[in-house]
Amino acid sequence: MHVIYGGTFDPIHHGHLRLALEISDALSVDQVHLVPCHIPPHRGSTGATSEQRLELIRLAIGGESRLCVDDRELRRAGASFTADTLRQLRAESGPNQPLVMVVGTDAFAAFDRWRDWMDIPALAHIVVVQRPGADIPLGSEAARLLSERRATDPDALKTSPCGAVLQLDPPLLDISATGIRHRIANGRSPRYLTPDPVWQRIQSLRLYGACPAGNF
Ligand code: ATP
Numbered sequence: 001m002h003v004i005y006g007g008t009f010d011p012i013h014h015g016h017l018r019l020a021l022e023i024s025d026a027l028s029v030d031q032v033h034l035v036p037c038h039i040p041p042h043r044g045s046t047g048a049t050s051e052q053r054l055e056l057i058r059l060a061i062g063g064e065s066r067l068c069v070d071d072r073e074l075r076r077a078g079a080s081f082t083a084d085t086l087r088q089l090r091a092e093s094g095p096n097q098p099l100v101m102v103v104g105t106d107a108f109a110a111f112d113r114w115r116d117w118m119d120i121p122a123l124a125h126i127v128v129v130q131r132p133g134a135d136i137p138l139g140s141e142a143a144r145l146l147s148e149r150r151a152t153d154p155d156a157l158k159t160s161p162c163g164a165v166l167q168l169d170p171p172l173l174d175i176s177a178t179g180i181r182h183r184i185a186n187g188r189s190p191r192y193l194t195p196d197p198v199w200q201r202i203q204s205l206r207l208y209g210a211c212p213a214g215n216f
Contacts, residue, residue, distance in 0.1 A: 001158055002093055003027060003127075004070065005102040006035040006082060008177065009053050010046045011202060012060045013194040015175035017067070019129060022170035023102055024066045027127070027154050032102070033070040034061070041079040042113065047181050047208045050074045059197040083116035086123040090162075098161050099124040106134035112141035121149060121165075125157045130169040185209040 005020055012034075020032040034057055038050045046053065054071055061067045072088060073080040082101065089099055101124045103111075108128045111117050120126070128136075128146065136142045151157060151164035180190045185208055191199055203210045 001027065001029050001098040001100060002033070002089065003029050003031070003100040003102065004033045004035050004085070004089070006037060006073075006085070007107075008040050008043070008046060009034070009036050009057055010048055010177050011053065011056045011180060011194060011198055011207070013175045013177060013180055013190075013198075014192075015173040017060060017064075017195070018173050019102075019104075019170065020067050021064075022172075023127065023129075023168070026168055026170060027100065027157065031066055031068055033068055035070045035073060035085060037080040038073040038076065039079045041081060041115065042110070048202075048205075052205060052207060056198045056201060059201055060195045062195070062197070081115040083114065083119050083123070086120060090123050096161050098157055098159075100127055100157060101125070102127045102129065104129050104131045104134065105136055106131050108142050109134060109136050109140065110142075111145065117141075121145070121163050124162050125151070125160075125164045125166065127157075128165060128167045129172070130167065131172065132174065181208045187211075 003023060009016060024032050036053050036057055054074060057069045061069060073085060093099060103126060105128060146165050146167065149163060149165040151166040154166060157164055157166060175193050180193055183190050202208060203212055206212055
């Protein structure tokens with residue numbers, strides 16, 4: 001089973017990293033592939049470049065063998081559409097390998113605004129992670145997809161290549177990249193919200209308004 005977890009990761013933080021490990025446990029997979037988005041189609045420009053965000057992810061992962069980064073969206077020109085990424089992965093893995101995409105309820109709530117969203121269930125399973133304060137609106141396409149395709153057991157994802165939607169509610173850390181960017185811009189340290197090597201690199205690159213000689 002190939003599990004991808006996409007996001008802007010601007011910057012990556014412990015909420016992302018912890019979730020990735022929770023997913024690896026819940027789905028009993030050896031690795032979760034973090035897929036940074038190159039050009040996010042549904043939001044403004046990022047605070048760090050794609051290459052900088054990729055570097056921060058690599059620093060964050062360090063030697064953790066259960067996490068790896070897949071930089072394929074950076075190697076594709078133009079906006080990063082998840083359906084394109086899944087098509088590429090499906091072509092590489094063949095028709096039978098279970099492919100899983102992980103998404104938080106904040107992102108999944110707007111699923112029907114993603115390009116080619118109707119193609120996605122035929123490409124991958126979707127694992128929807130409940131984020132506090134971000135419920136899936138009743139009557140939305142996302143809610144309909146969930147009720148029509150709901151899987152009740154993580155093992156069910158292993159028995160078919162795509163098409164199921166599994167909702168998980170693992171313990172999450174209440175951290176957002178937006179909060180980290182604001183904190184740094186206001187001269188405050190984001191220490192312990194993101195790994196130390198990430199914060200050190202943010203400072204040396206002066207990202208998000210950080211001072212190079214800022215406090216740890
Ligand atoms: P921003 O604040 O810039 O929107 P973010 O911290 O929400 O960023 P993204 O890169 O936008 O991070 O999110 C990528 C994915 O990670 C999304 O599916 C989102 O739901 C999920 N995610 C973000 N923060 C957390 C967290 N603290 N715990 C679990 N999942 C998270």
